[in-house]
Each structure stands twice: as structure tokens, then as C-alpha cells.
Amino acid sequence: MKNKMTAFPYLIWMAVFIIIPLVLVVYFTFASEDGGFTLDNIVKISQYTPIFIKSINLAIIATLICFVLAYPIAYILSRSTEHYQRTMILLIMLPMWMNFLLRTYGWMTLLENEGLINKFLSIFHIGPFQMINTAGAVVLGMVYNYLPFMILPLYSVMTKIDYSMIEAAQDLGCNPVKVILKVLMPLSLPGIITGVTMVFVPSVSTFIISRMLGGGQNMLIGDLIEQQFIGSTYNPYVGSAMSLILMVIMLIIMGIMSSFDDDEMEGIVI
Secondary structure: OHHHHHHHHHHHHHHHHHHHHHHHHHHOOOOOOOEEOHHHHHHHHHHHHHHHHHHHHHHHHHHHOOOOHHHHHHHHHHHHOOOHHHHHHHHHHHHHHHHHHHHHHHHHHHHOOHHHHHHHHHOOOOOOOOOOOOHHHHHHHHHHHHHHHHHHHHHHHHHHHHHHHHHHHHHHOOOOHHHHHHHHHHHHHHOOOOOOHHHHHHHHHOHHHHHHHHHOOOHHHHHHHHHHHOOOOOOOHHHHHHHHHHHHHHHHHHHHHHOOHHHHHHHHOO
């Protein structure tokens, strides 16, 4: 009885902030303006297919860049002294203590045509370059904001890897590339899966980064959904359909990533 009473506030929280909003999203997705059932809202999304594809592509690029940057950083951290690890983790987490909008505004100041980067390059008579309002700026914003979400899971897993296994592979004649591909990466696969999921999911649904760094030329799924609810093209029915499709895409991707269970990872190592 006591356990049920303890769980009651959490059940209320889930019902108010998770279950009820999801029910409303599903309802508006399949409802017409007169309250009847319809699939027109789903059909209308097809005209936004290029934006869905672009959002997924940019999220994949940002995730790959985060992985390439985070993997060596996490490995170096995992093999460092405890004092160095604590200091570096603090530095990695420090930007996350700052407001998300302020961090993005900071990059706007750097990337603008009259921003700090172009002003610095002008000293050497280079530029100015168009960096703001581009797809590259959007990817840069994603990488900067979500890189810690890739580093921390990898670091957490790598600290638990027995270094003697790496030394044994080296003693058996494996070069550095084979050690990484055959030993280190399979052992760190749980961290890779977690990191990829934690970076890709917010990247594909972001709207602040694309609006501030990409301008109107780089609209993503999140921008479309926002427009349907608070923009001039107010249409909660289509907006709910977009949200539902986006959730389905995320669930499929998370399901694929979580399909790599422990038995499969052990088979890879062997």
C-alpha cells in the first residue's frame, strides 16, 4: 500500500504531462474540423516530404560528426587520471549550464557577415564568407549543443573496459585500426547506441537552431510543427499529424538501435 501511495504522484505527473498530450496528438491527427474521423491530415504531410528528408539528413550528419569528435575524446578521458577526468568532464558540462538560447545567440554573433569570425578573417583580407543562414551553420549548432550527449555515454562505458583486453589484442599483432574496430568499438557499443540516440533524436526535431542559425532557407520538421500551432498558418490537425509521424520515426530508429542486445555484442567480440 505504501509503495502505491509513493508512486501516485508520479502517475499523476505522467498522466498530465505525457499520456494526455499524446492522446490529444492522436485525436487531432485523425480528426477533421467538424470532429469526424479523417486521414486527410496524414495525406497532407506528403507535400512536406523534402523537409522531412532534409531534417533526417542534417541530423545524421550532425550525429556522425559528434561521434567522430566524441569517440577519441571519451577514450582519452577514460584512460586519464581521476583528477584530469573530473576537470575535463566539468569543462564539457559547463556550456550546458548556460541557457540554450544564449549559446545559440553566441554562434549567431560569431557567424554573421559582420561577426567576429569574418572580422578576424578581414585582417588577412579574406572573406567575408556567408556562414549564417546556411545548412552548415545548422549542423554546427547541432554539433555544439549536443556533443556532450555523445561524449558522456561513451566515456561512461569506456571507463569500465578492461585495458588488458586492448593490450592482449596488441600483443597478438593487431594494429591500432584493428584494435579499434575489433575490440574497442564492440566493447563500447552500448555507449555508441546511447550517444547516437541522444544526439539524433533532438537534432531531427530541433527548431530553435534551424530558425536562428539557418534562417528561413533551412526549415526543418520542428519549424513546420511550430508554425502549425503558433504561426500564421494555424492548423493543429496537420501539426498533430506531423508530430505523430515524427514520433513514429523516432520510435523506429530507437527500436533499431536498441535491437543490439548483449548477446549480439558478445558475438561481435568473439
